[in-house]
Amino acid sequence: MTEPTVPPAPAPTPTRLMDELARAAAAYYRQFAAMAAESGLTLMQGKTLSLLREPRSMRSLAELLACDASNITGIVDRLESRGLVRREVDPADRRIKNVLLTEEGEQAVHRIRARVMSGLSGLERLSEEERSSLLALLGRVFPEGAL
Amino acid sequence: MTEPTVPPAPAPTPTRLMDELARAAAAYYRQFAAMAAESGLTLMQGKTLSLLREPRSMRSLAELLACDASNITGIVDRLESRGLVRREVDPADRRIKNVLLTEEGEQAVHRIRARVMSGLSGLERLSEEERSSLLALLGRVFPEGAL
């Protein structure tokens, strides 16, 4: 048996890789937004629900969503009017309102996550080693914060 | 010298990796939007300019930006009123309008791309082999379309 004739495939330039990251980021959000839409939710509403594994203040949501605090009022208003979250005044500091998922909100999160996961079928086809590599590389390129 | 005591680092689950992809995608767009904002442009305006390495019809832009064609009118209007793009009727099919970057528009694209690149300093610290791996893995997870 001869060696397989795989061309050397020259390493991509950092710029080429930046373009691939743009493509991947767009593809991820396209998928996430489509799956949120199946539950009648917008991208921001879906992202907000996803952040509420634990109760969070309005302020904290604004930081995690990287937008001004004034926007969170409207987003949470719409989620609350659909019964997916509720607000509770923080007993320790009555200026703070903590946002919690309702039972229905938790179901919506699980539904969206499951749909996104099944849409990313490529993810499940990676070996353990490949998953470890991808996690490590993404961690190197995007070291901190963000949602 | 003893073996380095690096813990085995168990492979992440596909779900854990999905969360990391969400984090990376958010970080990418946060960076891109911030760099576009430094030129007074919104995320969509920046993305639109980035797609115009070659002239494209309004229809084609709508597909690449994954939004309804009616939105492109406004986005291109605003870019055109700032002198960054211009419309030209396609000589072969007069229904079609091709959008082209102006000289100023090209400069804006280069500026944004350079800023994003310098913000992604982690990218330039990857070895050639790591860049090849990341490109290949992203290609496996997100096989086709999108911006």
Place this chain on the structure above:
DNA sequence: TATTGTTATACTCTATAACTATA
């Protein structure tokens, strides 16, 4: 005084539907 959340405002992005001009 400083912080949290809200409101008011104006602008951008978004999908839908109806329209025009071309083909």
Place this chain on the structure above:
DNA sequence: TATAGTTATAGAGTATAACAATA
């Protein structure tokens, strides 16, 4: 008829500034 682009509309996200309640 069908397609490319536009307009009109309504809803959602966005930053800014001003405000009330609380600390």
